[in-house]
Amino acid sequence: MNDVFLFFSAFLASAVEMVEALTIVLAVGVTRGWRSTLFGVGAATVALAAIVAALGPALQLLPIDVLRLVVGALLLCFGLQWLRKAILRASGYKALHDEDEVFQEEQAEAANAPRDRRIGLDWYSFTIAFKGVLLEGLEVAFIVITFGSTQGRLGLAAVAAGAALVVVVIVGVLVHAPLARVPENTIKFTVGLLLTTFGIFWGAEGAGVSWPGDEVALPCLLGFLALLALLFVRVLRRQRLELQTA
């Protein structure tokens, strides 16, 4: 069951970050040409693979309880950030992420940026694609490393991220436009719930807790958090409507 959760979490988190990276890459590539943009994507991918390859095995050297405590704390911080933003978006307190709008903005900036050639590359295209993929990919790398190392399944987490990359790239190439119809907030909501669930589970285990029912606690925690999050959305929506009508 853990493996299914792990694959699902790493896949969804990776897919949603890659959709955001794809928007940046498409905007720069379409506007300023593909050669330098793809060099930027390639360089960032190599950097991310190096981070995962270096940190993943290094983390697995830590004692399992220490690793679970640290990873649990990090996943809780991370998961609650995602969940908090997703709840605020779902209740209307924060604007929904609009890939079309981001694409237009990135395209306008790319069109106005000066041409600066370094090492035979359009430096703007290279750096924007590099930064976009690296920053969005860093979250993916973080999730792959933490999930994979804690469960001793780094390979499975990396395969999930790789599968997400393949799906997003194929769809991106076919559509040749930002993937605006992907329900990003729903996916982020789900990922936030999954990261927080694993954060609670591993964090508590690292602190010495034995969960009642062992792994059965995972779906129970997920259900508890889902109900809680939906309740918060409902309460905040009502509060917002009351404020608007007052």
Add this chain to the structure above:
Amino acid sequence: MRYLRSFALFWWDFIVGDDWRVAAGIAVALGLTALLTHYGLGAWWLLPLAVAVLLARSLQRATRTK
């Protein structure tokens, strides 16, 4: 020095995010869980409860001024 500051700020923003109180609360809750478990008390309920309270308070702060 500027790069070091930017580097530290990036990681702070990456891990802690918009509300540092949530991160601090998680650290306290994990510490309390470890303490209770050390004294042989069942503490599996503490972290889910702490998460519920921390999330509620954080959302309250985020929506208070809007």
